[in-house]
Amino acid sequence: MKALLTSLLALSVMGCATMQENYESNAQTIHSTKITRSIQSPMNTNQFFQAETPEQKQMFGTHNGPKKNINHYVRGMMQDLASNLKYVNQNTPLAVASFVFLDDKYDEGTLLGNQISESFMHELYQYGIPVIDFKTTGYMRVTPKGDFVFSRDYLELDEEQNFQYVMAGTLVNHKGGVLVNVRVVGLQSKAVVGSAQGLIPQSVLDALGSSERTDGIMLKSNAR
Structure with missing residues (x-):
């Protein structure tokens, strides 16, 4: 009888040790899995970033995500235009x-x-449509203030341009922003x-800033 009790006690101790090993192994596996998932899915810093200064708010927006700029809305209008362009x-x-x-x-x-x-x-x-930059002079103008290839002086540009269609548009001030009407003619x-x-x-x-110069110093101001 005593031998039987001793055997049962030994089996019980061995069972507890086995359970402890399995628990530690499972815990290690879960921990490793969490680390792997963390590496494979890096944390989105914008999710927890809180902009504090005006410059940070303009660059990053709020903690809900970065602020959209003009290019985002132009991209949406381009998709609308591409759907009916002939x-x-x-x-x-x-x-x-x-x-x-x-x-x-209009001028x-x-x-x-x-x-x-x-x-x-x-x-x-980006849509594969060739764009003619008619403000390109066709030569590089080198000056002490910089090297330039663009010009708004029609005398420096080619009199004849190789394009058959032009994109143009009008803007209208609206209570919530500016309405944009774009067309290809x-x-x-x-x-x-x-x-x-x-x-x-x-x-x-409001995030669009213009550049003004005073005594050779470039100044920034919000303007449309």
């Missing part, structure tokens, strides 16, 4: 004009209108072959 393809070069305010002079551009046209040039190129026929509309929120426009 006659324009990889064999039809296209130029992009400055966007102007609908209730202002005076703004920083906002010029930036929208720059953004559309990028999006058109045939230069000879004047026919509209594609169009799109969109709204750029005021909060995005």
Whole structure:
């Protein structure tokens, strides 16, 4: 009887040791799995980043995610335009004009209108449509202040340009931001072959800063 009790006690001790080993092994496996998942799925720093200074808020937005810029809304309008664009393809070069305010002079551009046209040039190129940059002079002008290839002086540009279609658009101030009307027009026929509309929120426009120079010093100011 005593021998039987001794045997049962030994088996009990061995069973507890085995359970402890299994528990430690399982714990190690779970810990390793968590580490592996952490490496495979790195933490999104924006999820926990809290912008504090005005500069950080402008760059990162709020803790809910980074703030969208003008390019984001131009990309959306480009998708709308591409869905109804006709006659324009990889064999039809296209130029992009400055966007102007609908209730202002059509021969005076703004920083906002010029930036929208720059953004559309990028999006058109991404869609495989050849874009003609007619502001390129065809030579490099070297000066003490820098080296330049762009110009807004028509006397420095080619009189004849190789494009049949042009993208242009108008802007309208709105309570919530600026409405953008964009269209592609045939230069000879004047026919509209594609169009799109969109709204750029005021909060995005407020982040657009203009550059002004005073006594050779570049200053920054928010302006449209």
